[in-house]
Amino acid sequence: MATMETLDLLFKPRSIAVIGAAHTPEKLGGTILKNLLKYKGRVYPVNPKYDELMGMKTYPSLSDIPEPVDLSLIARPASEVPEILREHRGRARFAVIISSGFAETGHENLQDEIKKIGNEAGVRMIGPNCMGVYNPYNRLDTFFLPPDRVRRPKRGNVAVVSQSGAFLHCLFGVMVVANIGISRAVTYGNAVDIDESDLYEYLADNPETDVVISYIESVRDGRRFIEKARLLDKKKPLLVLKSGKGSSGQAAAYSHTGRLAGRYEVFSSVLGQFGIREMKDFDEMTDCMKALSYQRPSRGKKILIITNGGGSGVLASDECMRQGFEVRRLSDEKMRRMKEIFPDFYVLNNPVDLTAQVEDAQYVTVLKELKDEYDGFLIVALTGVRGITENLAGMLRDFMAEVGKPIVFHTSCGCESGRLVNLVEKAGIPVYLSPERAVKGLKALLRPQFAG
Amino acid sequence: MATMETLDLLFKPRSIAVIGAAHTPEKLGGTILKNLLKYKGRVYPVNPKYDELMGMKTYPSLSDIPEPVDLSLIARPASEVPEILREHRGRARFAVIISSGFAETGHENLQDEIKKIGNEAGVRMIGPNCMGVYNPYNRLDTFFLPPDRVRRPKRGNVAVVSQSGAFLHCLFGVMVVANIGISRAVTYGNAVDIDESDLYEYLADNPETDVVISYIESVRDGRRFIEKARLLDKKKPLLVLKSGKGSSGQAAAYSHTGRLAGRYEVFSSVLGQFGIREMKDFDEMTDCMKALSYQRPSRGKKILIITNGGGSGVLASDECMRQGFEVRRLSDEKMRRMKEIFPDFYVLNNPVDLTAQVEDAQYVTVLKELKDEYDGFLIVALTGVRGITENLAGMLRDFMAEVGKPIVFHTSCGCESGRLVNLVEKAGIPVYLSPERAVKGLKALLRPQFAG
Numbered sequence: 001m002a003t004m005e006t007l008d009l010l011f012k013p014r015s016i017a018v019i020g021a022a023h024t025p026e027k028l029g030g031t032i033l034k035n036l037l038k039y040k041g042r043v044y045p046v047n048p049k050y051d052e053l054m055g056m057k058t059y060p061s062l063s064d065i066p067e068p069v070d071l072s073l074i075a076r077p078a079s080e081v082p083e084i085l086r087e088h089r090g091r092a093r094f095a096v097i098i099s100s101g102f103a104e105t106g107h108e109n110l111q112d113e114i115k116k117i118g119n120e121a122g123v124r125m126i127g128p129n130c131m132g133v134y135n136p137y138n139r140l141d142t143f144f145l146p147p148d149r150v151r152r153p154k155r156g157n158v159a160v161v162s163q164s165g166a167f168l169h170c171l172f173g174v175m176v177v178a179n180i181g182i183s184r185a186v187t188y189g190n191a192v193d194i195d196e197s198d199l200y201e202y203l204a205d206n207p208e209t210d211v212v213i214s215y216i217e218s219v220r221d222g223r224r225f226i227e228k229a230r231l232l233d234k235k236k237p238l239l240v241l242k243s244g245k246g247s248s249g250q251a252a253a254y255s256h257t258g259r260l261a262g263r264y265e266v267f268s269s270v271l272g273q274f275g276i277r278e279m280k281d282f283d284e285m286t287d288c289m290k291a292l293s294y295q296r297p298s299r300g301k302k303i304l305i306i307t308n309g310g311g312s313g314v315l316a317s318d319e320c321m322r323q324g325f326e327v328r329r330l331s332d333e334k335m336r337r338m339k340e341i342f343p344d345f346y347v348l349n350n351p352v353d354l355t356a357q358v359e360d361a362q363y364v365t366v367l368k369e370l371k372d373e374y375d376g377f378l379i380v381a382l383t384g385v386r387g388i389t390e391n392l393a394g395m396l397r398d399f400m401a402e403v404g405k406p407i408v409f410h411t412s413c414g415c416e417s418g419r420l421v422n423l424v425e426k427a428g429i430p431v432y433l434s435p436e437r438a439v440k441g442l443k444a445l446l447r448p449q450f451a452g
Numbered sequence: 453m454a455t456m457e458t459l460d461l462l463f464k465p466r467s468i469a470v471i472g473a474a475h476t477p478e479k480l481g482g483t484i485l486k487n488l489l490k491y492k493g494r495v496y497p498v499n500p501k502y503d504e505l506m507g508m509k510t511y512p513s514l515s516d517i518p519e520p521v522d523l524s525l526i527a528r529p530a531s532e533v534p535e536i537l538r539e540h541r542g543r544a545r546f547a548v549i550i551s552s553g554f555a556e557t558g559h560e561n562l563q564d565e566i567k568k569i570g571n572e573a574g575v576r577m578i579g580p581n582c583m584g585v586y587n588p589y590n591r592l593d594t595f596f597l598p599p600d601r602v603r604r605p606k607r608g609n610v611a612v613v614s615q616s617g618a619f620l621h622c623l624f625g626v627m628v629v630a631n632i633g634i635s636r637a638v639t640y641g642n643a644v645d646i647d648e649s650d651l652y653e654y655l656a657d658n659p660e661t662d663v664v665i666s667y668i669e670s671v672r673d674g675r676r677f678i679e680k681a682r683l684l685d686k687k688k689p690l691l692v693l694k695s696g697k698g699s700s701g702q703a704a705a706y707s708h709t710g711r712l713a714g715r716y717e718v719f720s721s722v723l724g725q726f727g728i729r730e731m732k733d734f735d736e737m738t739d740c741m742k743a744l745s746y747q748r749p750s751r752g753k754k755i756l757i758i759t760n761g762g763g764s765g766v767l768a769s770d771e772c773m774r775q776g777f778e779v780r781r782l783s784d785e786k787m788r789r790m791k792e793i794f795p796d797f798y799v800l801n802n803p804v805d806l807t808a809q810v811e812d813a814q815y816v817t818v819l820k821e822l823k824d825e826y827d828g829f830l831i832v833a834l835t836g837v838r839g840i841t842e843n844l845a846g847m848l849r850d851f852m853a854e855v856g857k858p859i860v861f862h863t864s865c866g867c868e869s870g871r872l873v874n875l876v877e878k879a880g881i882p883v884y885l886s887p888e889r890a891v892k893g894l895k896a897l898l899r900p901q902f903a904g
Contacts, residue, residue, distance in 0.1 A: 101797040145836040166761020173866035246773030256762030309618020310708030321698030414625035
C-alpha cells in the first residue's frame with residue numbers, strides 16, 4: 001500500500017528521468033520533455049542516440065544517470081518496457097509507464113510480466129497506457145498533450161483521478177473555460193499498481209484539494225475501493241463517474257484499459273448505500289465539479305428561484321422537482337411585504353419573476369427579505385434587458401458573504417453575457433447556461449446527508 | 453381558425469403600427485421601433501406625445517394612420533389595452549399584445565375582456581405577455597430585446613414557437629454560438645387567440661422551415677394540439693419541450709402565462725403514442741435542434757464510434773446503450789481487414805480507438821471500410837494531439853456527401869478546438885462538447901419510426 005507520504009513524492013519528485021525523451025515536440029517523448037523544462041527539480045533525459053536534448057545532458061540509460069531518481073517516465077514501445085523496468089531496481093522510486101499496447105490490445109501476458117518485474121524491482125508504478133501526473137503547484141507535468149493544444153487549468157482546489165487520458169483532456173477544456181482551478185491530476189490507465197484507492201487515500205489529506213473527481217472504468221478490489229472512497233468522502237466531496245455500464249460500454253472499457261468493468265448495478269448501489277455521489281455522465285460531472293469548486297456544500301432542500309424570465313423559472317422549478325428539492329411559495333407575511341416593495345406586474349411567488357423590467361439591485365432586495373426562509377438560491381439573470389448590469393456580480397458577492405448559503409447563477413449564453421459570467425464567477429458563484437444545469441449545480445451543494 | 457394564408461401575413465405584413473413607440477431604446481417601445489427601422493414594409497409609430505420618432509412621422513392613435521395596417525404592436529400598460537383594441541376594428545388584421553399584467557398576475561378578468569374585444573373587432577391576436585414575431589427573411593423583428601444584448605441568429609431552417617420569451621432569448625444565444633439558422637420565431641405568451649396549433653399548421657407548409665422547436669407551458673385544446681402536431685410532424689420534425697411538470701413547476705407556469713399546465717403525465721403519454729419527440733430539458737432541446745438543423749433524419753440503430761480517446765469512446769458507448777442504440781463489434785472479416793491497415797496498438801473494435809497516435813485521414817479510412825455496416829457515425833476527435841488537423845473537416849464533408857447517413861462529432865472544449873469546430877459545422881456536421889450529448893444528437897437523427 002502506498003502511504004500518503006510516499007505518494008507525496010510522486011507529486012513532488014526531486015528528480016525525474018524521461019526514458020524515451022525526444023528532440024522535437026512532434027514526438028510524445030519530446031512534448032513531455034518540453035513540458036518539464038520549467039520543472040523546479042532535476043530532469044534527466046534518457047535516449048542512447050543523443051548526448052543532449054533541448055539543452056539538457058542526455059543519458060544512454062537509467063543506470064547512467066548520476067543519482068537514483070524519484071520518478072521515471074517511460075515513453076518507449078511496449079515490448080521494451082520489461083527490460084527498462086528491470087533497470088529500475090534501486091534507481092527509481094516511481095515509474096509512470098506511458099506506453100500502450102498491453103492488456104487493452106490483448107497483450108495480457110506482457111502486462112502481467114511488467115507488473116511482476118516492477119514489483120520485484122521495488123518500483124511503484126502508474127499505468128501502463130496512461131499520461132501520468134500533474135501538479136500545478138510545482139509545475140510537474142508529465143502529460144504528452146502539447147500546452148498549445150490543451151491549455152492547463154489554473155491552480156485551484158479540484159483533484160482529478162482518471163483512468164482515462166481522454167476524460168482528463170476534456171475535463172481540462174471545461175476547467176479552463178469555466179475558470180476552475182486544479183490541485184492534482186493523475187491518469188492511471190491499466191493500473192497494474194497504483195490505482196484510485198491509493199490516490200483517494202493521498203488526496204484525503206492533501207491540503208490543496210477540496211473536491212475529488214474520479215473517472216473509473218474498472219475497480220480491481222471493490223472492498224478497498226469503498227473503504228478509501230468513504231474515508232475520502234468524509235473529508236471532502238468525491239464525485240465518481242463510472243463508465244462501462246452496459247454490455248457495449250463494458251466491451252469498450254475492456255478494450256481501453258484491459259480490465260473488466262464488472263456489474264455496474266452492484267457498483268452503483270454500493271456507492272448509493274454509502275452516500276457517495278455518482279455522476280450520470282460527463283456533463284453532470286462538470287456541473288457538480290464547478291459548484292463544489294466554488295462553494296462549500298451545506299444542508300437543506302428549500303430553494304428560492306429569482307428570475308427575470310418566466311419560462312426559465314418554470315424550467316428551473318421542474319428540475320428542482322426532479323432533484324427532490326422544494327420550491328415552496330412565499331409565506332403570506334413575506335408576500336405582503338414584497339407587494340409593498342415591487343410593482344404590480346411582478347410575479348411575487350416562487351419563482352419570483354422580476355420580469356423584463358427588472359433592475360439588478362432588486363435581486364438582492366428579494367434575497368435579503370427571504371434569506372432565512374430558504375436553504376439555497378438560484379438567480380436567473382438573462383442579459384437581454386438593460387436592467388441587468390455587471391454591478392450584479394458585486395452585489396451577489398456581498399450578499400453571499402453575509403448569508404453563507406449556496407447560490408448558483410443561470411444566464412443565457414452568447415458573447416453578450418461573457419463579461420457578466422466572468423465577474424459572477426470571480427465573485428465565487430458558479431454560472432450555468434441552462435436552468436436545469438444550474439439546479440444540478442445546486443444539488444451538488446445541498447445534501448440532506450452531508451454534514452457540511 | 454387561422455389558415456396558412458392569413459398567418460403568412462403575420463410574418464410578412466405590408467404595414468406595421470407601433471402603439472407605444474418611444475424615442476429611446478432605453479424603453480421597450482423604443483427598442484421595438486429601432487429594430488423595425490430596417491424593415492422593408494411601412495412602419496407607423498403611434499404616440500400622442502410626439503410628432504416624430506426616430507425620423508418617422510408619428511400618429512396620435514391607430515385611427516389616425518392613413519391606411520389600415522396588417523399588424524399592430526401594443527406596448528402600453530395592461531389597463532390601456534382594452535381601449536386600444538377597440539380601435540382595431542377595420543384598422544388592423546393582426547395585433548401583437550406585448551403588455552403584461554393579465555392572467556399571469558391574477559388579472560383574469562382583464563384578459564377575458566381583451567379577448568372578447570379583440571374577437572369582436574375581428575383582429576387576430578398574439579399574446580398578451582409576449583414578444584411577438586420574428587422573420588429574418590424580411591427583417592421583421594418585434595422583439596423588445598436590444599440586438600446589442602441579444603444577437604439574432606442567421607437565416608436558416610429552424611422555426612421556434614415559444615410560449616416564453618425567456619426560452620426564446622436563451623435559445624437565440626445557443627443558436628448564435630452553435631451556428632444554427634432560424635426561419636421564423638414567435639413568442640405567444642398567454643395565448644388568448646393564436647396559439648401553438650395555429651402556428652404548427654402554418655409552419656407545416658412553410659418552405660423555409662425544416663425543423664420546429666416548441667416550448668409549451670399549457671395547451672388550451674388538447675385534441676386540436678395533437679391533431680396539428682401530428683400534421684406538422686409528418687412533414688418535418690417537431691421537438692416539444694413541455695414545462696410546468698410538477699406541482700411547483702405548474703404553479704410557476706400559471707404565474708407565468710396564467711394558463712393551467714394540466715396533468716403532465718397525460719400530455720407526455722399522448723405525445724409518445726403519436727411518436728412526437730418530447731425533450732426532457734433545455735439542453736436536450738438544443739442538442740436535438742442542432743442535429744436536425746444540420747442533417748435530415750433517417751432510420752436505424754447500429755452506431756459506429758471512431759475515437760482517438762478511449763475513455764470518450766466508453767462514455768459514448770454507455771450513452772448509446774441508454775438511448776437504445778446498438779454498438780456492435782466489427783465483423784470478423786472487417787476486423788481482419790482493419791488489422792492489415794492499422795498498427796498493432798490501435799484498438800480495432802467498436803469503438804475503434806485510433807489512440808493518441810492518430811492521423812486525421814484514418815477516420816475516413818475506417819468510415820469507408822465500415823460505412824455499409826452501420827446506420828450512423830460518431831466521430832470523436834480530441835484536439836490535444838498533433839494528428840488531428842483542420843483538414844479533417846473537409847474529409848468528413850466529402851465522406852458525408854458520398855454515404856448519406858447521419859454523422860455527429862465530439863471534441864473537447866476550449867479555444868484550441870474552436871477553429872476545427874467551426875469548420876466541421878460549416879461542413880454540415882453538428883459538433884458536441886461531451887460524448888453523451890453527441891449521442892443524443894445522433895438519437896434525433898436516427899429513429900426507427902421515422903420514415904426519413
